[in-house]
Amino acid sequence: METEATVSEFQNMLSARGVTRRSFMKLCGAVAAAAGLSQLAAPQIAQALEKSVIGATKGKLYPVIWIEGASCTGCTESFAQVETPDPASVVLELISLNYSETLSAAAGWSMEEAKEQTIEAGNYILVYEGAVLEGWGGQALRVADKPGTEHLIEAAEKANAVVALGSCAVNGGWMGAHPNSSDALGVQAFLKKAGIDTPVINIPGCPANPEWLVSVLVDVVLLEKLPALNSENKPSGIFDQTIHDNCERRGHFENGEFVYQFGSEEEAKGYCLYPMGCRGPQTKSNCGVTLWNDRRSWCVQAGSPCIGCCEANPNDPGHNWVEVNTPFYKRHRDLRIGDWMVQPGTIALGITGILAAALVVHGFGMKVSGRMDGGADFEKVRAWDKNHPDKSIGKYNLSRDEAKAACEKSSKNSQAKPVETDEEEGR
Amino acid sequence: MTRSVIDPITRIEGHLRVEMEVTNGKVSDAWVSGGCFRGMEMVVENRTPEDAAQIVQRICGVCPVSHAHSSTIAAEHAYGIKISNNARIIRNILEGAQFLHSHILWFYNLAALDYVNPLNALKANAADAYDLAQAAGTSMNSDFVALQERLSNFADNGQLSIFSGNWFDAEDGTGYKLPPELDLICTAHYLEALQMQAKASQISAIIGGKMPHVMTLIPGGTAFVPTDQKLDDLKYLVDEVYNWVEATMIPDTLAIAPYYIDALNWGKGCGRYVAWGVFENESMELADRYLPMGVIDDKLNLSDVKEELITEYMGHSWYKGEETYTSPYFVTEPEYTEYDVNDRYTWVKCPAYDGKPYEAGGLSRILAAYKRNVPFIVEQVDGLLEALGAPGQIGVAQSTLGRTAVRQIETLYIAGLMKDWVAELCEAVKSGDSDYFREPSTITGSGTGFWEAPRGALYHSEEVKDGKITGYQIIIPTTWNLAPKNANGESGPMEQALIGNPVGDIEKPINALRTVHSFDPCTACAVHITEPATGKSFETVTSPWGVK
Numbered sequence: 001m002e003t004e005a006t007v008s009e010f011q012n013m014l015s016a017r018g019v020t021r022r023s024f025m026k027l028c029g030a031v032a033a034a035a036g037l038s039q040l041a042a043p044q045i046a047q048a049l050e051k052s053v054i055g056a057t058k059g060k061l062y063p064v065i066w067i068e069g070a071s072c073t074g075c076t077e078s079f080a081q082v083e084t085p086d087p088a089s090v091v092l093e094l095i096s097l098n099y100s101e102t103l104s105a106a107a108g109w110s111m112e113e114a115k116e117q118t119i120e121a122g123n124y125i126l127v128y129e130g131a132v133l134e135g136w137g138g139q140a141l142r143v144a145d146k147p148g149t150e151h152l153i154e155a156a157e158k159a160n161a162v163v164a165l166g167s168c169a170v171n172g173g174w175m176g177a178h179p180n181s182s183d184a185l186g187v188q189a190f191l192k193k194a195g196i197d198t199p200v201i202n203i204p205g206c207p208a209n210p211e212w213l214v215s216v217l218v219d220v221v222l223l224e225k226l227p228a229l230n231s232e233n234k235p236s237g238i239f240d241q242t243i244h245d246n247c248e249r250r251g252h253f254e255n256g257e258f259v260y261q262f263g264s265e266e267e268a269k270g271y272c273l274y275p276m277g278c279r280g281p282q283t284k285s286n287c288g289v290t291l292w293n294d295r296r297s298w299c300v301q302a303g304s305p306c307i308g309c310c311e312a313n314p315n316d317p318g319h320n321w322v323e324v325n326t327p328f329y330k331r332h333r334d335l336r337i338g339d340w341m342v343q344p345g346t347i348a349l350g351i352t353g354i355l356a357a358a359l360v361v362h363g364f365g366m367k368v369s370g371r372m373d374g375g376a377d378f379e380k381v382r383a384w385d386k387n388h389p390d391k392s393i394g395k396y397n398l399s400r401d402e403a404k405a406a407c408e409k410s411s412k413n414s415q416a417k418p419v420e421t422d423e424e425e426g427r
Numbered sequence: 428m429t430r431s432v433i434d435p436i437t438r439i440e441g442h443l444r445v446e447m448e449v450t451n452g453k454v455s456d457a458w459v460s461g462g463c464f465r466g467m468e469m470v471v472e473n474r475t476p477e478d479a480a481q482i483v484q485r486i487c488g489v490c491p492v493s494h495a496h497s498s499t500i501a502a503e504h505a506y507g508i509k510i511s512n513n514a515r516i517i518r519n520i521l522e523g524a525q526f527l528h529s530h531i532l533w534f535y536n537l538a539a540l541d542y543v544n545p546l547n548a549l550k551a552n553a554a555d556a557y558d559l560a561q562a563a564g565t566s567m568n569s570d571f572v573a574l575q576e577r578l579s580n581f582a583d584n585g586q587l588s589i590f591s592g593n594w595f596d597a598e599d600g601t602g603y604k605l606p607p608e609l610d611l612i613c614t615a616h617y618l619e620a621l622q623m624q625a626k627a628s629q630i631s632a633i634i635g636g637k638m639p640h641v642m643t644l645i646p647g648g649t650a651f652v653p654t655d656q657k658l659d660d661l662k663y664l665v666d667e668v669y670n671w672v673e674a675t676m677i678p679d680t681l682a683i684a685p686y687y688i689d690a691l692n693w694g695k696g697c698g699r700y701v702a703w704g705v706f707e708n709e710s711m712e713l714a715d716r717y718l719p720m721g722v723i724d725d726k727l728n729l730s731d732v733k734e735e736l737i738t739e740y741m742g743h744s745w746y747k748g749e750e751t752y753t754s755p756y757f758v759t760e761p762e763y764t765e766y767d768v769n770d771r772y773t774w775v776k777c778p779a780y781d782g783k784p785y786e787a788g789g790l791s792r793i794l795a796a797y798k799r800n801v802p803f804i805v806e807q808v809d810g811l812l813e814a815l816g817a818p819g820q821i822g823v824a825q826s827t828l829g830r831t832a833v834r835q836i837e838t839l840y841i842a843g844l845m846k847d848w849v850a851e852l853c854e855a856v857k858s859g860d861s862d863y864f865r866e867p868s869t870i871t872g873s874g875t876g877f878w879e880a881p882r883g884a885l886y887h888s889e890e891v892k893d894g895k896i897t898g899y900q901i902i903i904p905t906t907w908n909l910a911p912k913n914a915n916g917e918s919g920p921m922e923q924a925l926i927g928n929p930v931g932d933i934e935k936p937i938n939a940l941r942t943v944h945s946f947d948p949c950t951a952c953a954v955h956i957t958e959p960a961t962g963k964s965f966e967t968v969t970s971p972w973g974v975k
Contacts, residue, residue: 060584060586061584061586061588063586068442070463070465071488072485072486072487072488072491072639073487073488073489074485074487074488074489074491074639074640075488076488077488077489077639078488078639080532080536080621080624080625081625081628081638082625083625086621086622086625087621088618088621091588091589092577092581092588093580093581095588096586096587096588096591097588097589098586098587098588098591099591100589101435101442102537103536103589104589104590104591104592105540105589105590105593105594105595106590106591106592106593106594107433107435107436107594107940108432108433108435108436109432109934110592110593110594110934110935111435111591111592112435113592114587114591114592118591131465133463133464133465135464135761135763136761136763137763139763140463140464140465140761140763140774141442141463141464142442142444142460142463142766142774143435143442144435144444145444145766148463173485174470174482174485175465175466175470177470177482178470178473179466179469179470180466181466181469181761182464182465182466182761184465206485206640207488207639207640261864262645262647262648262649262650262863262864263514263648263649263650263651263652263862263863263864264652264863264864265861267650267652268652268654268861292632292636292637292638293625293628293629293631293632293637293638294625294629296629296632296633296660297632297633297636297637298636298637299636299637299642300636301636302632302633302634302635302636302637302642302643302650302651303636303642303643303649303650303651303652304636304642304643304650304651307481307642309640322470322478322482326474326475326478326482327474327475327477327478328477328478328481329475329477329478329645
């Protein structure tokens with residue numbers, strides 16, 4: 001039942017893109033009608049293998065070269081978890097994966113030869129996983145006796161498009177974080193420096209969700225076009241919305257029902273993880289819709305705040321998700337909202353901080369508006385606050401009047417305008 | 428005397444080059460080179476232990492849970508936290524799911540293509556394949572006829588996809604030797620395995636949010652709180668994976684083994700083994716773990732680990748200096764010179780225990796468990812040795828085929844334990860125990876996390892001051908296995924394992940590839956560095972618990 005459900009979701013996705021199931025299946029060759037027990041003519045097949053084609057000019061599969069740069073193989077691993085279609089269908093019936101360090105049967109020179117032939121034949125897509133390392137003249141990453149940077153240049157020059165898969169490929173990822181000892185950067189920035197103008201599709205995430213890659217492949221292979229891209233060359237359908245927009249715990253945020261401790265009673269109730277450091281409001285991706293691992297779960301559902309792993313500015317290795325988001329579990333109540341939630345000196349988070357602050361005011365505004373009444377109790381004073389009255393933000397179980405006063409005070413002092421509570425009541 | 432080079436080695440995690448000297452059809456010397464340097468330890472310095480548990484997972488996308496686990500254990504030692512029983516069970520299930528995922532993927536989708544030729548399966552008679560599967564006692568859930576049809580369509584198209592440039596025609600007397608029917612069965616299981624490893628990852632995803640790179644393993648316990656629905660999903664998935672593993676993996680190994688029985692005669696590494704142990708028992712002692720800790724010398728005698736005997740040398744690696752450093756005071760600075768097998772030739776450092784190279788991995792764990800009389804392991808290993816025609820000779824496990832085969836025993840053991848742990852968790856939840864996470868009493872200290880990744884002994888160690896890391900070291904399993912020659916000129920474990928491998932075709936040295944894959948190497952893990960603290964600082968309080 002479940003498999004059927006996900007398959008039809010995939011069909012919906014396809015039909016939303018104007019592809020009928022019929023034409024998809026035809027193109028995949030996946031429904032070789034099980035017409036009897038047709039005898040297989042081994043010699044003919046052997047002959048076909050001898051005449052194997054590498055380029056896309058003859059065969060029906062779209063050639064793909066998948067290069068692992070400075071990667072953890074997590075994006076390949078992630079791809080191996082995809083269910084609709086499963087990886088075997090992808091590599092046997094959708095694309096011809098002519099070079100993959102993780103999946104290829106070949107090794108050594110014959111691998112490199114297959115890659116060279118593919119490049120020679122042209123009309124292929126390059127998927128690049130992992131960071132580009134410029135350290136020691138590119139020798140920080142050595143493959144087949146050459147710096148990794150040379151492999152990228154060779155393969156990117158003649159590709160129809162380059163998919164920079166995962167946050168590392170987009171801008172260096174964690175390797176770009178201080179002190180960036182191997183001089184990591186992303187594919188787009190590197191190719192620009194190298195003067196190569198092949199279009200780049202950036203798919204951030206640590207790892208990238210396999211559904212995102214498959215949706216791009218479907219665009220390229222079946223619809224023969226690049227997906228719509230935003231100003232950072234990320235597919236807009238996926239990366240133009242925030243985690244917060246689609247969060248399943250959003251309702252608790254609206255109600256001001258929060259988790260203040262991992263593994264707590266509030267967590268068991270599925271309350272909002274915002275105070276645990278959730279980067280949902282500023283992180284752009286549709287994780288809450290796509291979910292992970294055959295839609296089994298995702299970070300927030302499992303009880304972890306979003307740590308913003310899709311944060312990646314393709315032009316700046318310094319603006320990577322680790323540098324921007326650590327410490328991951330910093331309590332947002334340390335942030336400054338007027339001087340209500342203040343721990344002085346903790347702001348300095350720029351626009352994202354203020355934006356986040358505005359959202360919290362919005363959340364607490366719900367309490368003032370009375371929608372909190374009858375809900376679960378706020379946490380009483382926590383142990384840490386008891387020990388540090390000077391740094392404490394005070395109690396959470398404010399009375400209605402206290403909360404109203406605090407909210408007014410904070411919205412007056414805050415640089416960001418909080419969402420009006422009246423508006424919310426009208427919903 | 429000729430040189431044979433495989434670069435890149437495929438179907439592993441990361442970038443690896445193997446250079447071999449071949450004399451009279453056998454490998455006479457070998458150099459393995461890890462090709463990538465990323466600088467993990469420097470990145471986590473000056474960040475919090477909680478951040479480190481997230482960031483270090485990015486060392487390896489195949490075994491992120493183990494890195495998070497090891498880092499978390501180190502932080503808990505530093506913080507003085509003993510985790511709750513619920514957290515222990517949940518973390519065992521999370522780790523176990525990753526082991527199942529990794530072992531299934533490794534055996535069928537990475538290593539098996541050294542033995543199985545899917546294109547040869549086209550020649551099989553499907554009806555005979557059913558008979559053969561029944562005789563071998565292995566599962567036949569797949570429709571072999573439909574599979575042949577699918578392969579035939581694939582072959583007719585002419586594009587070879589992942590089989591481009593394959594070595595299926597390697598002709599050195601030990602090339603691909605399976606009959607077409609067995610190739611067909613194993614190809615069916617290759618495809619089933621792709622689904623099963625994904626199912627195992629779904630178990631990780633239920634607890635960890637996503638896989639790779641799980642989210643809920645944090646110092647202090649777990650952020651995951653099971654609901655009835657999640658428990659139900661866990662139980663269903665664990666049962667499904669167990670049933671498949673039980674019906675398929677060991678029978679397939681025994682069906683393939685007779686065709687490659689020569690591989691019992693070569694591929695022995697340095698003959699010394701380290702295992703730090705994995706899967707916590709209630710006592711939380713290393714020697715009591717479900718797969719226990721053990722250091723095994725070249726006479727196969729077992730002893731307990733002494734941390735001060737672990738050293739690192741980098742005279743043959745691309746780092747400054749030639750000193751040998753003792754745990755946990757490793758100091759390293761990266762400096763690429765050039766690839767020269769007589770001098771420096773790898774980004775992998777050279778760790779040693781008691782001054783000697785040691786092998787890590789499934790074989791090490793199995794030997795430690797065998798020596799410590801873990802009943803299931805003893806029974807299964809004895810059964811395997813008998814099936815391979817070497818009853819009672821544990822020594823033959825030290826070979827390319829032995830190393831490859833014993834991992835399936837471990838997989839079945841863990842799959843069974845997973846069922847127990849899920850039952851244990853259900854009981855704990857039923858009893859009303861809701862303790863999942865504990866706060867630290869101090870945020871200054873130091874700690875080590877001895878643990879195991881699927882590919883072997885894993886060690887994270889950290890110094891923490893006021894909630895920030897001031898020093899961080901990692902020794903990962905593949906560093907042990909891919910170690911270059913040491914200060915005395917003794918080759919590393921994989922280098923030793925390659926010496927003596929028969930090579931019929933120096934362009935396609937398939938036996939060497941089998942030996943390399945038997946280690947399940949993971950070179951992205953193997954390369955990393957440590958360096959004294961650098962000047963990075965944060966402007967705000969960085970501990971989630973504030974300053975104590």
